[in-house]
Amino acid sequence: MSVHAFSDDALGDLDAVGLAERLAAGTVSAREAVEAAISRIEKVSGELNPMAFTAYDRARNDARDPGDSFFAGVPTVVKDNCDVQGMPTMSGTDAWAPRAAKKDGDFAAMYLATGMIPLGKSQLSEYGFSASSEHPRLGAVRNPWNADHSAGASSAGSAALVAAGAVPIAHANDGGGSIRIPAAVNGLVGLKPTRGRLAQDKMIREQPIRIVADGVVTRSVRDTAAFYREAERVHRNLALPPIGDLTRPIKRRLRVALNTTGAGRPADAETRELTEKTAALLEDLGHSVTETDVPIAPGFAADFLLYWATLAQALLTTGRPLHGRSWSRANHDNLTFGLARHARRNVHRLPGAITRLKRANAHAELFYEKYDVALTPTLATATPRIGHLDPTQDYATIIDKLQDWVAFTPWQNVTGAPAVSLPLATTASGLPQGMMFGAAPGHEALLIELAYELEQARPFAQIRD
Numbered sequence: 001m002s003v004h005a006f007s008d009d010a011l012g013d014l015d016a017v018g019l020a021e022r023l024a025a026g027t028v029s030a031r032e033a034v035e036a037a038i039s040r041i042e043k044v045s046g047e048l049n050p051m052a053f054t055a056y057d058r059a060r061n062d063a064r065d066p067g068d069s070f071f072a073g074v075p076t077v078v079k080d081n082c083d084v085q086g087m088p089t090m091s092g093t094d095a096w097a098p099r100a101a102k103k104d105g106d107f108a109a110m111y112l113a114t115g116m117i118p119l120g121k122s123q124l125s126e127y128g129f130s131a132s133s134e135h136p137r138l139g140a141v142r143n144p145w146n147a148d149h150s151a152g153a154s155s156a157g158s159a160a161l162v163a164a165g166a167v168p169i170a171h172a173n174d175g176g177g178s179i180r181i182p183a184a185v186n187g188l189v190g191l192k193p194t195r196g197r198l199a200q201d202k203m204i205r206e207q208p209i210r211i212v213a214d215g216v217v218t219r220s221v222r223d224t225a226a227f228y229r230e231a232e233r234v235h236r237n238l239a240l241p242p243i244g245d246l247t248r249p250i251k252r253r254l255r256v257a258l259n260t261t262g263a264g265r266p267a268d269a270e271t272r273e274l275t276e277k278t279a280a281l282l283e284d285l286g287h288s289v290t291e292t293d294v295p296i297a298p299g300f301a302a303d304f305l306l307y308w309a310t311l312a313q314a315l316l317t318t319g320r321p322l323h324g325r326s327w328s329r330a331n332h333d334n335l336t337f338g339l340a341r342h343a344r345r346n347v348h349r350l351p352g353a354i355t356r357l358k359r360a361n362a363h364a365e366l367f368y369e370k371y372d373v374a375l376t377p378t379l380a381t382a383t384p385r386i387g388h389l390d391p392t393q394d395y396a397t398i399i400d401k402l403q404d405w406v407a408f409t410p411w412q413n414v415t416g417a418p419a420v421s422l423p424l425a426t427t428a429s430g431l432p433q434g435m436m437f438g439a440a441p442g443h444e445a446l447l448i449e450l451a452y453e454l455e456q457a458r459p460f461a462q463i464r465d
Contacts, residue, residue, distance in 0.1 A: 177409025184434025338395025
């Protein structure tokens with residue numbers, strides 16, 4: 001039932017760091033790595049539908065002279081809501097005609113400066129609004145652990161490719177959980193960094209609340225750690241403590257807050273049990289775990305939904321001015337239309353919602369004075385089957401199902417704090433179930449070192465296992 005492309009080629013079962021070391025040593029060439037990745041993408045694409053566009057000619061050309069950065073020659077993909085020179089940016093929709101970007105966006109420029117070679121763009125849900133990438137015309141992105149199930153969203157294509165072994169590392173971004181959600185359901189490491197940690201494109205920087213963060217999905221903690229080390233060498237936010245070169249587990253014992261209730265939609269029985277088992281593992285390792293509430297305001301879910309909906313309304317309003325005559329309002333799914341309608345009907349509530357959401361920062365600051373880390377499940381239930389979040393359903397049905405599933409991740413988007421999903425649990429049906437750890441803004445290093453310890457204590461399953 002699983003779908004993967006692991007084989008005895010130039011990529012083998014190497015993670016990004018392992019491949020980078022072989023490339024640097026000359027035992028594998030960039031050209032061999034790129035050709036192996038292309039072959040693997042082609043092998044899984046028919047069943048998983050992870051790619052928005054391919055750019056194989058560019059990748060082959062880049063492989064001729066990959067440079068000398070740490071990740072030089074490592075094949076990757078960029079999520080299709082980020083501009084890369086020469087590639088179209090479609091943001092998971094087909095509402096306008098594809099046209100090549102004239103230059104790299106700020107994030108892509110930083111990302112590719114680490115030496116990675118892009119093989120194209122990965123698929124996402126329309127504008128990233130849904131937690132499952134199931135487009136009525138573009139098709140669903142399927143989970144490589146079981147193709148009957150969702151690969152999550154919105155960074156679904158990236159996560160499916162990494163989990164299936166097509167590439168060792170891929171770009172993802174997260175406005176409500178979209179690094180952590182696909183990491184959770186595909187058995188990957190997904191760290192949403194602190195607001196402002198990495199370079200970001202102008203549109204994201206200008207949001208009233210900067211809820212979106214860029215990052216990566218990987219199969220190992222050391223890959224995530226190495227990416228942030230290398231990114232920091234390209235782009236350093238002096239307002240945040242550096243992450244540095246992290247290679248070992250954390251030494252000090254932590255005060256951990258355990259919560260399984262979320263933003264008004266608690267975890268189901270199986271997910272709660274899996275989270276409690278993760279808490280028990282932490283206690284076995286010597287950490288102190290206390291079950292408590294995370295300080296999420298009673299109206300948080302409604303306020304976040306209104307802010308999310310306002311982004312949909314803005315995209316529909318600006319579509320034609322930005323994309324010209326090729327833009328078609330009709331080529332959108334019911335979720336996008338429903339969100340925009342919700343925003344229009346509740347526009348009078350928006351100023352209050354934004355004010356209340358901004359107060360979440362102060363609540364988080366007080367919370368992290370008492371606890372070092374918050375432990376929650378990444379998602380409230382197991383991964384749904386394809387069709388459960390089909391965007392052709394009526395809006396009320398879709399949004400209710402989404403809020404039932406995505407009850408834990410948006411808080412860190414609003415507060416700007418970092419959080420990481422780790423593949424520490426497996427459901428009774430054999431699917432990965434991510435566990436999420438959050439920390440105070442600027443404390444990615446703590447999360448990465450804790451992740452090293454947990455990976456060592458409970459090694460992450462791979463599809464080939």
